[in-house]
Amino acid sequence: VQLVESGGGLVPAGGSLRLSCAASGFTFDEGVIAWFRQAPGKEREGVSCIRPSDVTTYLAKSVKGRFTISTDKDKNTVYLQMNSLKAEDTALYYCAAYGNEYPCRRAVLGHGLLKTAFASWGQGTPVSVSS
Secondary structure, eight states: OEEEEEOOEEEETTOOEEEEEEEESOOTTTOEEEEEEEOTTSOOEEEEEEETTTTEEEEOTTTTTTEEEEEEGGGTEEEEEEOSOOGGGOEEEEEEEESSSHHHHHIIIIIOOOGGGOOEEOOOEEEEEEO
């Protein structure tokens, strides 16, 4: 599995960005794609997850109402639309893949997005929000 993120950048607070995660060697009909972020000096945290086969989605409380996750199965790509960005959204954003629904289902049931469940990761794209 190869994952390539793009779309990061520097934006003012209140601005928007759309991140893309292009996946190859991954079966969209079976697995899930997630977004994580890691700010300097902090733990990597789960942001969002999508199961492309039935469009089951999960968004962390910190981004719900501002971020949206979507997929284009024809392009094997998952998007993270980020609106109303805040300084605390500044981080390196990673996408990750898993071969079945387990991590997303677990998160939807209220147990959070478990980073240790994911073995395939992209290289990350930086997002910097100026206040």
